[in-house]
Amino acid sequence: MTAPFTPTAPGLDLFAAEPFHDSGPLCTSASAPALGDTVEVRLWVPDLWHASAVALRQVRDGEPVATALERGPADGAGHWFTGEVLVHNPVTRYRFCVVGSQDPSAPSPLPYAWVTAAGVRDHDVTDAEDFTLIAHTPAPDWVADAIVYQIFPDRFARAAHSPTTADGLPDLDLPDWAEPMRWSDPASEDGHRNGVQLFGGDLDGIIEHLDHIQGLGADTVYLTPIFPAGSVHRYDASAFERVDPLLGGDDALARLSAALHERGMRLILDLTTNHTGDRHAWFQAALADPTAPERDFYLFSGDGDDYVGWLGVPSLPKLDHRAPAMRRALYEGADSVTAHWLAEPFSADGWRIDVANMTGRHGAQDLAHEVARTMRRTLGRQHWLIAEHGHDATRDLDGDGWHGTMNYAGFTRPLWAWLADPDSDLNWLGLPMSIPRLPGGAATRTLRGVNAQMPYPSRLHSQNLLSSHDTPRIRTVTGDAGRTRVALGLLACLPGVPTLFAGDELGLHGLNGEHSRTPMPWDLIDGSGPASAVTAIDHDALTTVQRSFAARAASPALRRGGIRWIAATADALVFVRTHPEGSVLIHAARTAHDAIEVPTDLLLGTVRAQNPSAALLHVGGAAWADGAGVLRLSAEGPGLSALPLTDLT
Structure with missing residues (x-):
């Protein structure tokens, strides 16, 4: 079920005509309740539904319990209904039922409908789509405001004092596997060769470029592994107790951590527990x-x-998490590897866990939840625990384990499918096909459906990525500078922690995860070197990143708000990030499109910005006009606008 009414524009899904509830602070009184708390929840129902009754269904001790909601005042073209959810269990699920009018003179769109986190359903569905409240200790509060910059250390920067030969090769005590490379040499597309190509980036080189990172608006640096290994990617660690000397050793990590924290920034490290x-x-x-x-x-x-x-x-070789001694050595307790790098002088602010989806899982063995719970206890309340996961992470987020995931399934994949170059022959993230180009309605259903499976706090504390060291780069995926800028805008506007892979702010290209590990072209940034097909800089992308991250930092709605889907066509996505301190409407267009008309009373607000200069964020060819009770959204080309709204309440 999409919209309950026949849309006037061809191919338009008008979600604004549906009953609305989200898990943000506009519709729930608490996002991190304690066990035993009562949370007020609010549902808006359009009058066009002619609802005869509205009920709240929650599950307590495994048993569904239904209660009638209280009808409140009118707002726009509908009414708010209010109820209470008792947080009786650590994981509490709930949904709403809207019952149609029994009066034949006022026919309802449906006899009854379920309002779930995935949307409005005209039939019974499983509890997997329910809204979810979690009573476990929440993720650190700072995570919701974070903007992450991902660095592959060997390819980011050589320190000024890093020794090189006359030919520009790293002049280091190299291990037997390493193939020294000039900084301007191309990164191989072949996984084995790329893994031994040592360009000589180090941790002190990162310190020397913190102005660049902070100038983007990022406040958290995430490093892929830094331990000694048999490759430059270092996911094949030979030790966890020391930093690779090729990167500068333990002292260099302590210097980097101190430099970040002096700027009010944070540091996330990468650990292989699998x-x-x-x-x-x-x-x-x-x-x-x-x-x-x-x-x-x-x-x-x-x-x-x-x-x-x-x-x-x-x-x-895969670790066996049934071994108590291994658990104590790696992640359990104050004497573990995990705890060691959180303590001074390294003072990391969290861990990204490699292959978290397979950690502790092999055949009949499934200890993944216990691993996550144990690590979370070791980290304590102020450190972020993020899990690598390439598909549905539901089983691993619905409790007291990982705070969030790398949201490839609920962010990267749907945006790639919507914004991809129609002629792209890039692999579709492991499937035996190239990237499809899907219409906005299909992308919206994935953005809603996949993310409905996780508690909303987990989504807010998950990483949103357009690309990473394991994927093609977003500029190569879209094949177009304009669509890339739309993607960069959405990185800041959809729920979750924006995570930018170093180089994407420059429009760098990458055909696969190996090829994407291109050394940062610092000579081009400062104007001292020649451009090439791989490292030509897109200054508009750089500006878009800065403006998008600034918009997010300025808006509680973009950082911590809920999400209400308004409309979708083949070429446009429209949604609102809801928040009591001010909601924001986002209109994203992948190409030129005819006007989408949304009645203002269904929007529950009016657009404050009358021109691009008054928008919170404006990129490319998006346009709008608000008048005579209708908001008209159009585009002359790829573009995105983030528009402040009057209070939705």
């Missing part, structure tokens, strides 16, 4: 002696040397 490298001291001890304690750290078959490698890769 596997180590085969050079790791634990694994070498396990191979050398079948009776060694480290033998239990891995999934061996009997007394022989047969073991499980992650995805069958022998250089990545």
Whole structure:
């Protein structure tokens, strides 16, 4: 079910004509309640539905409980209804039922409808789509306001004092696997070759470019692994107790952390809890002696040397989380690796967990929830715990484990499918096909449906990514500078923590995850070097990032608000980030489109901005006109506008 009425514009889904509730502060009195609390919830129902009754259905101790909602005052073309949800269980699910009028002279669109986190349904659905309240200790408060900048350390920057040869190669004590590269050399598309191409980026090089990062509006730096390993990506760690000397060692990390915190910024590190490298001291001890304690750290078959490698890769032996000694060494308690890097002088502010979706899972073994819960206890209340996850993360977010996920499924994939180059031959994130180009309605259904499966606080504390070190770059995905700017605007406007992969602010290209690990072209940024097809800088993208992040920082709605979908056509997405301190309407267009007309009374507000200079954010060819009770949204080309609204209440 999309809209209950026949839209006037071809292909228009007018979601504004549906009953509305979201999990933001406009519609719920508490986002992080304690067990036993009562939370007030509010639902808006258009008068066109002729509702004879509105009920709240919640689940207590596994049993559905329905209560009637109290009808409140009119607002716009409908009425608000109010009810209470008792947070009786740590995870409390609820939804609403709107019952149609029994008066044949005032026919309702539907006999009854369920209002769920995924939208309005004209039939019974499972509890998976319900709104969810979580009574567990919430993520740190700062996460909702964070803007993250992701760095692949070897490819970001060499420090000014980093030694190089006359040919521009890193002049370091290189391991046997490393192939030294000039900073201007291309990054290989081949995974094995790329993994050994050492360009010589280091942690002190990051310190020297913090002005650039902070100038974008980012306040949190996330580093891919920094431990010694058998590759430059370092996901095959040979030790967890020290920083790779190639990056500057422990002292360099302490300097970077201090420099970030002096600026009021934060540091997130990357840990592999699913596997180590085969050079790791634990694994070498396990191979050398079948009776060694480290033998239990891995999934061996009997007394022989047969073991499980992650995805069958022998250089990545998989950890066995049934081993108490391994858990204590890696992530359980104050003496663990996890706790060590949170303490001074390193003072990391959280961990991103690599392959979190497979951690503790193998065959009949499933300890992923216990791993997440244990790590969360080790981190405490002020540190962020983010999980890598490439698909539906529902099972891993509905409780007291990971605070959030890398939201590839509920952000990256739908936006790629909507904004992709129609002629793209890039791989569709692992599927045996190129990226499809879907209409806005399909993208909206994914943005609503996938994210409905997770508690809203988990969504707000998840990373939104347009690209990463594991994917093609967004500029290559869209094939167009204008659509790239729309994507960068949406990065700041949709719920979640914006996470920008270093180089995307420059419009860098990348054909796959390996090729995307291109060294930052600092010579082009300062104007001292020649451009190329890979490293040509898009200054409009840079400006868009700065303006988008500034808009997010200025708006409680964009940082912490709920979301109400208003309309979608093939080429446009329209939604409102709702918040009592001021809501914001976002209109995103992937290309020119005819006007979308939204009745102002269904919008529950009017646009304050009369021209682009008054918009919170305006990019490209989006346009609007508000008058005579109708908001008209159009576009002459790719564009995005974020427009302050009058109070939705």
